[in-house]
Amino acid sequence: MKRLVALALLLLAGLTGAAAAAIETPFFAERVATGKLPAIDQRLPEQPRVLDMQSMGRIPGKPGGTWRMLMGDQRDLRMVTLYSYARLVVFDEKLQLVPDILESFEDQDDKVFTFHLRKGHKWSDGQPFTAEDFRYYWEDVALNPKLSPTGPNVALLANGQKPKFEIIDPETIRFTWDTPNPAFLPSLAASQPVYIFMPAHYLKQFNPRYAGKDDLAKKIKDAHVKDWSALHERMSRQYRPENPELPTLEPWRNTTPPPADFFVFERNPFYHRVDENGRQLPYIDKIAMMLGTTNLIPAKVASGEADLQARYINFEDYTFLKHAEQANNYQVELWQQGYGARAALMPNLNAADPIWRKILRDVRFRRALSLGINRRDINRVLFFGLARESGNTVLPESPLYKQSYADAYTNYDPAEANRLLDLVGLDKRDGEGFRLLPDGRRADIVIETAENDTVDTDILELVGDDFAKLGIRIFNHPSQRDAFRQRIFSGQVIMSMAEGLDNAVPTEKFEPDALAPSAESQFQWSRWGLYFESGGSQGEAVDMPEPQHLLDLLHDWRHSTSDAQRKTIWDEMLSINADQVYTIGIVNGTQQPVVVDGNMRNVPKSALFSFEPGSFFGIYMPDTFWYDVKSE
Structure with missing residues (x-):
């Protein structure tokens, strides 16, 4: 066809x-x-x-103005x-x-x-x-x-x-x-x-196939890089x-x-989009990006220092930001976040510790932890009941959504959780009532997070109360993002917490690679993902049947010839992920504050705030945003 x-x-x-x-x-x-x-x-x-x-x-x-935004680095x-x-x-x-x-x-x-x-x-x-x-x-x-x-x-x-x-x-x-x-x-x-x-005409000057030897050598020296390939990559x-x-x-x-x-x-004077009146886009002339300390950004936004801002502000900032709306001529809109989970626990199936690796790979352990979380309390205490208690899966806005995926092992059932933990082999406890690993160590779990997100901290505090009732203590260890990722990749991390699916509103036309061990950046099985990404030259080969089946299904999707085939594959992969609880979603459908200058036009009042698909604001075409009064 x-x-x-x-x-x-x-x-x-x-x-x-x-x-x-x-x-x-x-x-x-x-x-x-x-x-x-x-x-x-x-x-x-x-x-x-x-x-x-x-x-x-x-x-x-109409053209003109400067879009001010605040960023971290x-x-x-x-x-x-x-x-x-x-x-x-x-x-x-x-x-x-x-x-x-x-x-x-x-x-x-x-x-x-x-x-x-x-x-x-x-x-x-x-x-x-x-x-x-x-x-x-x-x-x-x-x-x-x-x-x-x-x-x-x-x-x-x-x-x-x-x-x-x-x-x-x-x-x-x-x-x-x-x-x-x-x-x-x-x-x-x-x-x-x-x-x-x-841009071939520009980059050829950094490529020895086209550039003069002496001229290229000077450019490499001036840039303080080791060779032409490093120079080309940088430029x-x-x-x-x-x-x-x-x-x-x-x-x-x-x-x-x-x-x-x-x-x-x-x-860009040569940009390819125009409006129906013949005006070249973007309407806004400039973007001014100020870098600074991220935890100060909400206060700076509240004082009117940004024109359109969502990055580095959270739902917990909403009330504070609303108070300054009129004084600083902006509006705070609430968009729905597009993650499969605002926060999800990621048991590391590739953990280096052999005792923990065996336990984390037992589906009964993962199901027990999921059943042991009181999501309703977390939703009410931290999100005013506005979020959805759900596993890490696609959102109702996706045509692939099924209620059974969202509900799998998300009901609060501490009795069943305790029963499953006993069956896993964590049936022995110390004098304080905390469970012991088979080698006699206390089954404490350090949950790693990237940097110090106060919402993550609050979620983990409530999860910790729930897990204590199961005889398991947890400790939050926040770290700088690069160090956080490196510890996961090396297998030092037992469990982490991060956002869930980046694209939680897919259609069958989207590749379901996030549902299979296909990338090192997937915290639940990063070593398997690295093996897949590197063609087997790095990482570890998958050695569990269900994750291997997910890779086989991903292979089938990549060779599919119809949307019907692709939908069937998506359904099976979503079902396996829900049943196996490779990631333990807590809530989704949370709200993202979006602060909009009072003079900026064409910004939606409500929308989906998602990295994939749509690049956060991108799908709503910021080149069509404009100011009633120019902002300089």
């Missing part, structure tokens, strides 16, 4: 079409007048992406890329894939993908964006062992095989596989996308835009070289 995203379909969806005559952006007027920039009609592609604001339920805006530069959400293809608010940077695409049986670029589309420095940028990535990066030592990204492999890459003409490219690759398009639309293009980061000289296709481009504690992003 051939699925063609054609012009007629796009017109019906209100995603492209003929714009009114292009209107020059005031921000660039002086540069155009002095000849530093070409006029607007020469900066736009021949067929820009036209957004009809009114059909989208939004107000056509330099790594948060990636948040602008996330929020911008400019991709080759994107998910719309109905979770349908539509072309964005691409003018159109053709998908033939998930095997042959033909991409049509927008003629006349340019990078932020005014150089053409063409098929050469895809060729450079494929031949000079993905297939270069110095830059990609493990080979092309897994999204570019179908049954382990690389695609055939073709340039049809300067605006048309094609990827062809012999077997289906249904994960390919979603990976391009992801919040952290797979980049299959790079080519698109997701975390630390290099102001790197051309971009995003709506805003970084103008500040690190290190710094204040970064300014300016609008």
Whole structure:
């Protein structure tokens, strides 16, 4: 079956079409007048992406202003890329894939993908964006062992095989596989996308295939890196835009070289989206990102120092933020968080301690801990009863949701929990009534968390009270995020706590990789995930039947040829995860405060706040947000 995203379909969806005559952006007027920039009609592609604001339920805006945001450290530069959400293809608010940077695409049986670029589309420095940028990535990066030592990204492999890459003409490219690759398009639309293009004209100066030997040697020396590949990697980061000289296709481009504690992003003069009136997007001229101590961010937001802020503020800050609404002219909206669990316990099935590893792998132990948590009390005490008591699974907004997944082993039943713990072999207790491991140690559990989140601390305090009734003591050990992850990866951690599924509103078209041991970043089985990611060169091979079956199902999804097949696979994987309780979800559907400046328009009053799909604000198109009164 051939699925063609054609012009007629796009017109019906209100995603492209003929714009009114292009209107020059005031921000660039002086540069155009002095000849530093070409006029607007020469900066736009021949067929820009036209957004009809009114059909989208939004107000056509006017240009100007600065979006102020507060962040924690330099790594948060990636948040602008996330929020911008400019991709080759994107998910719309109905979770349908539509072309964005691409003018159109053709998908033939998930095997042959033909991409049509927008003629006349340019990078932020005014150089053409063409098929050469895809060729450079494929031949000079993905297939270069110095830059990609493990080979092309897994999204570019179908049954382990690389695609055939073709340039049809300067605006048309094609990827062809012999077997289906249904994960390919979603990976391009992801919040952290797979980049299959790079600005070749800029990056060739860092590649010995194109650069002069002496000139490249000087660049390596000046950058204080060991070789050309390290230099190329540093200068080519698109997701975390630390290099102001790197051309971009995003709506805003970084103008500040690190290190710094204040970064300014300016609008991209060659950005490909316009509104129906011919105004080039984004409406907002600049983003000003101030870095600082994260625990001070709620107070700074309350004093009016941010225009649109959700990062580093939590539900516990809601009342405090509401009190200052009128004084500082902002509104606090509540969006639903899109995690499968606001907090989930992650028993480490790859723990290095052999005694604990055996116990953690016993499903009766995991079920006992889940049954021993009084989720209703946690919901009422910490979330005012507004959350859902649930396992770590998809949300009701997903078409894959089933109540049985959410309810599995989530009823509070300490008697059954105690019975299961006895059966596991933890039936001996010390003089204080606490359970003992088979080797005589007390069965205390240290639960590791990333940094010192007060909500996590409060949740664990209540969980600790519940577990004490089962004869198990827990201790919270917060640590810096990198150290936290490293301890899990090394097997030192018995159990951790973190958010649940990143994408809890999937359709069958999304890859179910989060439900199988497929990534080192999965805290319940990171060593197995590393083995899968590295093709068996690192980590540990799966040695349990159910997790192996999940990997087999993931393999089946990657070779599926219909949505019906994919739905069946999703259902089975969700069912296995619910039954085996690999992660112990506590609550989901929690509320995320979103602070919006009183003059900012087109920001939804209620929405889903989720990393996947949609890049938090990204799916709601921040390039269409604007100010009634300019904010500078």
